[in-house]
Amino acid sequence: MPVRVRFRCQFCDASPGPETQRRLERGLRELVFGEYLDMPPDRWLVWHGRGPLGPTRYACADHRGDLVAYVREHYGTIARHPWKMPPYATTRRSSDTERAIARGGLSSMPKWGLPA
Secondary structure (H helix, E strand, O other): OOOOOOOOOOOOOOOOOHHHHHHHHHHOOOOOOOEEEEEOOOOEEEEEOOHHHOOOEEEOHHHHHHHHHHHHHHHOOOOOHHHOOOOOOOOOOOHHHHHHHHOOOOOOOOOOOOOO
């Protein structure tokens, strides 16, 4: 069954343009923890918290600063990740992360002790 993911700004309920929508969809499969990622061309900012650094959060170009302030206020005492300064990367994908995804790195099932 086809599914369409809807992204909204955490602060104003804005929606991304079509190209940014595609980049945000691809960003769902990023293997990152505690990272800000830039999503051009609409200049959206994504916080990939995960675990103790909270859920993934999205902000439109007008609310990028609000997202950074929010993340720093709520998670800045837990880790150094929220204090990263711009410029932010647009992706963290590499041949290593592609290989990890292919081997089930995004699955919720643990892979400990399984052959590679």
